[in-house]
Amino acid sequence: xxxxxVGQLSQIPAGEGREFNVDGIAIAVFHAxxxxxxxxxxxxxxxxxxxxxxxxxxxxxxxPLHARKYDLSNGMSQQGDCGIETYPVEVTSSGxxxxxxxxxxxxx
Amino acid sequence: xxxxxxxxxxxxxxxxxxxxxxxxxxxxxxxxxxHGNYNRILLSNVLNGSQDASEIFLNPLEWYVDNxxxxxxxxxxxxxxxxxxxxHTDTRTDYAYDKLIIATGSRPFVPPMEGLKVDGHDxxxxxxxxxxxxxHKIAGYATKCRRAAVIGGGLLGLEAARGLLNYGVxxxxxxxxxxxxxxxxxxxxxxxxxxxxxxxxxxFHLGKATKAILGNEEVxxxxxxxxxxxxxxxxxxxTGIRPNAEIxxxxxxxxxxxxxxxxxxxxxxxxxxxxxxxxTEHRGKLYxxxxxxxxxxxxxxxxITGRNAEARYHGSKLATKLKVMGVELASMGIIEAxxxxxxxxxxxxxxxxxxxxxxxxxxxxxxxxxxxxxxxAAPLMQAFDRAAALPEDRSSLLFDIGLANTQSTMxxxxxxxQVCNCNGVSKGQxxxxxxxxxxxLKMVMDxxxxxxxxxxxxxxxxxxxxxxxxxxxxxxxxxxYYVPGVPMPKSELVAVIKERGLRSVSSVFNTLxxxxxDVASKMGLASLLKTxxxxxxxxxxxxxxxxxxxxxxxxxxxxxxVVPRIYGGVTTPDELRRIADAADKYDVxxxxxxxxxxxxxxxxxxxxxxxxxRDMGIPSGHAYAKSFRTCKTxxxxxxxxxxxxDSTALGIKIEQRFQGIESxxxxxxxxxxxxxxxxxxxxKDLGAVAIEGGRWEIYIGGAAGAHxxxxxxxxxxxxxxxxxxxxxxxxxxxxxxAKYLERTYGFVERVGINRIRAVVVEDIDxxxxxxxxxxxxxxxxxxxxxxxxxxxxxxxxFVSNLxxxxx
Numbered sequence: 001x002x003x004x005x006v007g008q009l010s011q012i013p014a015g016e017g018r019e020f021n022v023d024g025i026a027i028a029v030f031h032a033x034x035x036x037x038x039x040x041x042x043x044x045x046x047x048x049x050x051x052x053x054x055x056x057x058x059x060x061x062x063x064p065l066h067a068r069k070y071d072l073s074n075g076m077s078q079q080g081d082c083g084i085e086t087y088p089v090e091v092t093s094s095g096x097x098x099x100x101x102x103x104x105x106x107x108x
Numbered sequence: 109x110x111x112x113x114x115x116x117x118x119x120x121x122x123x124x125x126x127x128x129x130x131x132x133x134x135x136x137x138x139x140x141x142x143h144g145n146y147n148r149i150l151l152s153n154v155l156n157g158s159q160d161a162s163e164i165f166l167n168p169l170e171w172y173v174d175n176x177x178x179x180x181x182x183x184x185x186x187x188x189x190x191x192x193x194x195x196h197t198d199t200r201t202d203y204a205y206d207k208l209i210i211a212t213g214s215r216p217f218v219p220p221m222e223g224l225k226v227d228g229h230d231x232x233x234x235x236x237x238x239x240x241x242x243x244h245k246i247a248g249y250a251t252k253c254r255r256a257a258v259i260g261g262g263l264l265g266l267e268a269a270r271g272l273l274n275y276g277v278x279x280x281x282x283x284x285x286x287x288x289x290x291x292x293x294x295x296x297x298x299x300x301x302x303x304x305x306x307x308x309x310x311x312f313h314l315g316k317a318t319k320a321i322l323g324n325e326e327v328x329x330x331x332x333x334x335x336x337x338x339x340x341x342x343x344x345x346x347t348g349i350r351p352n353a354e355i356x357x358x359x360x361x362x363x364x365x366x367x368x369x370x371x372x373x374x375x376x377x378x379x380x381x382x383x384x385x386x387x388t389e390h391r392g393k394l395y396x397x398x399x400x401x402x403x404x405x406x407x408x409x410x411x412i413t414g415r416n417a418e419a420r421y422h423g424s425k426l427a428t429k430l431k432v433m434g435v436e437l438a439s440m441g442i443i444e445a446x447x448x449x450x451x452x453x454x455x456x457x458x459x460x461x462x463x464x465x466x467x468x469x470x471x472x473x474x475x476x477x478x479x480x481x482x483x484x485a486a487p488l489m490q491a492f493d494r495a496a497a498l499p500e501d502r503s504s505l506l507f508d509i510g511l512a513n514t515q516s517t518m519x520x521x522x523x524x525x526q527v528c529n530c531n532g533v534s535k536g537q538x539x540x541x542x543x544x545x546x547x548x549l550k551m552v553m554d555x556x557x558x559x560x561x562x563x564x565x566x567x568x569x570x571x572x573x574x575x576x577x578x579x580x581x582x583x584x585x586x587x588x589y590y591v592p593g594v595p596m597p598k599s600e601l602v603a604v605i606k607e608r609g610l611r612s613v614s615s616v617f618n619t620l621x622x623x624x625x626d627v628a629s630k631m632g633l634a635s636l637l638k639t640x641x642x643x644x645x646x647x648x649x650x651x652x653x654x655x656x657x658x659x660x661x662x663x664x665x666x667x668x669x670v671v672p673r674i675y676g677g678v679t680t681p682d683e684l685r686r687i688a689d690a691a692d693k694y695d696v697x698x699x700x701x702x703x704x705x706x707x708x709x710x711x712x713x714x715x716x717x718x719x720x721x722r723d724m725g726i727p728s729g730h731a732y733a734k735s736f737r738t739c740k741t742x743x744x745x746x747x748x749x750x751x752x753x754d755s756t757a758l759g760i761k762i763e764q765r766f767q768g769i770e771s772x773x774x775x776x777x778x779x780x781x782x783x784x785x786x787x788x789x790x791x792k793d794l795g796a797v798a799i800e801g802g803r804w805e806i807y808i809g810g811a812a813g814a815h816x817x818x819x820x821x822x823x824x825x826x827x828x829x830x831x832x833x834x835x836x837x838x839x840x841x842x843x844x845x846a847k848y849l850e851r852t853y854g855f856v857e858r859v860g861i862n863r864i865r866a867v868v869v870e871d872i873d874x875x876x877x878x879x880x881x882x883x884x885x886x887x888x889x890x891x892x893x894x895x896x897x898x899x900x901x902x903x904x905x906f907v908s909n910l911x912x913x914x915x
Contacts, residue, residue, distance in 0.1 A: 007910055013902040015614075016657075021911045032651065033614055033625060050666040053654040057593075057627025064654045064662050065347070067560070068626065079554070086864025 017052035028052040092100035109205035113139025116385025117211030123409030142182040148237035155271030188359035202477035212352035222320035235328030250275035253341035265346035270433035292439035318707030373408040400424035548584035564814030593626025612646035632848035655732035672730035676759035677705030704738035714908040717896035727892040744781025750794030751781035753798020773851040783886020809856025
């Protein structure tokens with residue numbers, strides 16, 4: 001388990017995601033319009049689409065390449081195939097995003 | 109306990125078993141006839157010898173054993189004792205019940221006439237046509253007859269006539285009305301059917317009321333009220349049916365014309381007694397066809413098993429497809445126009461025995477008759493049942509113009525045929541998916557991904573789903589929504605958005621979708637709001653697809669393609685030099701000429717986009733958006749030997765005017781300097797083709813991608829200015845009325861070129877000026893999105909990877 005302060009929430013516009021580089025690991029962090037913040041592996045397991053460039057609706061992220069959908073609250077695929085790794089994320093009162101990553105789950 | 113072992117009773121029991129009712133109830137069925145349950149509709153085949161009686165059984169006796177259903181075939185229920193909940197029979201045994209289903213069906217109705225009986229018995233040679241037993245008796249008697257009469261020119265009477273022809277007898281049909289099958293056919297169709305059947309050897313006597321059956325010992329003829337007579341050796345009476353409702357009446361249940369049931373198919377008097385099929389009266393209506401009986405059986409089963417206590421039968425819209433003596437026939441709804449405003453569409457080809465008639469009311473199908481050719485029956489029955497909006501081009505409802513016959517295509521298509529070439533889905537996979545219970549296009553698309561790639565096979569997927577469902581397709585309400593997450597069709601949604609002043613995507617979710625943000629709805633709403641509000645639209649960038657956030661087209665590796673605007677495909681050495689220098693500077697992996705005559709720089713990193721735009725100093729070519737894309741041109745009259753119009757200058761003007769105009773689907777354009785059409789203008793969303801005399805043909809709705817279609821000519825005009833005017837007006841009409849992602853080829857086919865021409869060219873709706881003003885406002889609002897290189901709109905807009913600030 002490693003905990004990283006990846007950056008400021010203000011770096012991510014509301015309703016969008018951004019990809020962060022954390023110790024050589026790419027992590028996508030999402031800032032939903034309702035204020036919730038999610039973190040997940042950066043690439044779609046289907047064909048490596050950049051999830052941070054996807055469209056976010058509630059807790060669902062839709063990959064920009066082939067529209068695969070995943071629930072960021074639990075990593076489940078919406079079409080019943082392979083899901084994604086998600087990471088616990090917290091935002092401090094000063095707006096810092098803190099992500100906890102399992103070492104074994106490191107996905108480049 | 110189920111009284112009745114006909115199609116209704118057996119179907120209801122099947123439905124109950126399907127819902128696990130076998131564990132809930134001990135099921136006992138009583139049938140008058142001494143066999144299992146058979147398909148009464150096929151009795152005419154038994155009579156005419158094309159099927160053996162054994163072939164029409166639906167549930168053989170083993171079925172009852174296998175499902176633990178006790179069948180008392182040949183046992184007659186004499187009385188229902190509701191107080192003690194007991195059934196009395198004509199045997200010595202009585203049977204107690206907890207729940208009772210009455211499915212006693214109906215019996216032939218024989219109108220009063222003289223000479224039906226001899227000494228209290230049926231006169232030899234007089235028959236009705238209802239059971240297997242009747243079939244055997246008729247067949248046995250017919251072999252020794254020369255001439256048979258059938259009283260009744262309805263469906264069953266004609267079927268009896270057809271059966272009798274096979275026994276070598278001369279067949280005469282006597283009918284009270286002036287045309288055949290008056291419940292299903294109008295007079296014209298009835299006359300055509302009569303001619304067709306006469307050619308098969310049947311003779312008809314219309315408008316004849318039978319007064320008596322002649323003959324002292326056996327049938328020798330018929331006497332009519334008009335004092336004429338017909339000599340015959342046998343007569344089959346087929347003049348309608350009457351419900352077997354007496355048993356209900358004697359038990360004190362409410363009986364009108366039949367046993368009155370509520371929406372749960374339960375007697376209105378006794379919560380433990382249900383009734384189903386022809387012996388019931390629901391909301392004042394009696395049904396004598398098989399489809400309603402299936403619907404009733406499903407509701408009854410849902411309710412009696414408690415599987416769905418809210419299940420309700422709402423009555424059936426009557427639509428039937430059948431064969432009368434081998435002649436195909438479909439009939440639904442009303443058969444004659446009733447109001448002055450009812451629209452009647454008719455096709456009549458008596459020589460081939462083909463007749464088609466539609467009655468359309470308020471744009472929906474109120475009734476139809478198809479005789480001799482029922483290839484369009486399935487879509488019509490569906491449109492009728494769902495009150496669906498009909499295509500503007502009514503002839504497409506009657507004929508498959510230029511298309512293969514779906515039914516035969518479906519039958520011929522093997523299971524391993526790949527249907528969706530994007531996702532590799534076969535017909536067999538789609539069939540299995542439907543058979544597993546996914547009975548709507550959307551469910552099948554979600555489950556198999558078929559049709560969710562380029563979309564060109566979506567119609568085929570839909571046809572396969574409909575074919576496999578065979579009429580049991582489930583209505584998917586969201587299919588009519590503009591976007592899946594807001595339950596409204598486009599027109600309604602637009603009205604509410606305007607009325608409530610909803611200018612942003614989030615405000616639409618908050619106001620119209622209970623605050624639930626739907627990922628699949630954001631882009632469609634963004635497109636719609638932009639068209640509705642123009643400059644007043646509150647642009648939330650997260651509602652945009654990545655391409656529209658960074659004004660470039662995302663590639664498979666997450667890089668982007670950059671296509672600078674080159675008006676009309678005409679460039680200069682200086683422009684090319686700047687493009688080349690930028691490609692060098694940013695190590696662009698591939699430089700390619702596109703199909704739309706533009707230059708594409710592929711493999712550009714997101715963070716390099718602003719720099720490459722800045723260095724080129726050329727506006728965005730919008731090769732990533734649902735918008736006006738490009739206008740291809742040929743060199744036209746400027747250089748070409750054949751050119752009759754200046755297509756390059758026109759193409760440049762078109763592109764300068766409409767660049768960046770957003771639309772439901774992308775718009776690819778072209779101009780051609782002569783009808784040789786080198787720039788392929790006839791297969792573009794909009795195209796202009798020069799013709800001799802300084803004129804231009806404007807084509808709309810063309811396509812040459814996943815779908816190939818030659819455009820329709822909208823109009824022919826005299827000047828470049830008029831081309832711009834009508835193209836702009838059509839674009840605005842398309843922007844306002846198309847569904848999200850509906851390309852012009854789909855839109856033009858759906859709305860119909862005549863309607864579009866009437867609105868856009870003839871201006872019959874008097875909206876021409878408004879459309880012109882609206883497109884002008886969009887033109888005026890154009891800003892090159894690549895200027896965001898200097899002033900990004902969102903934080904880290906062009907950053908592909910942020911580096912962690914601290915551990």
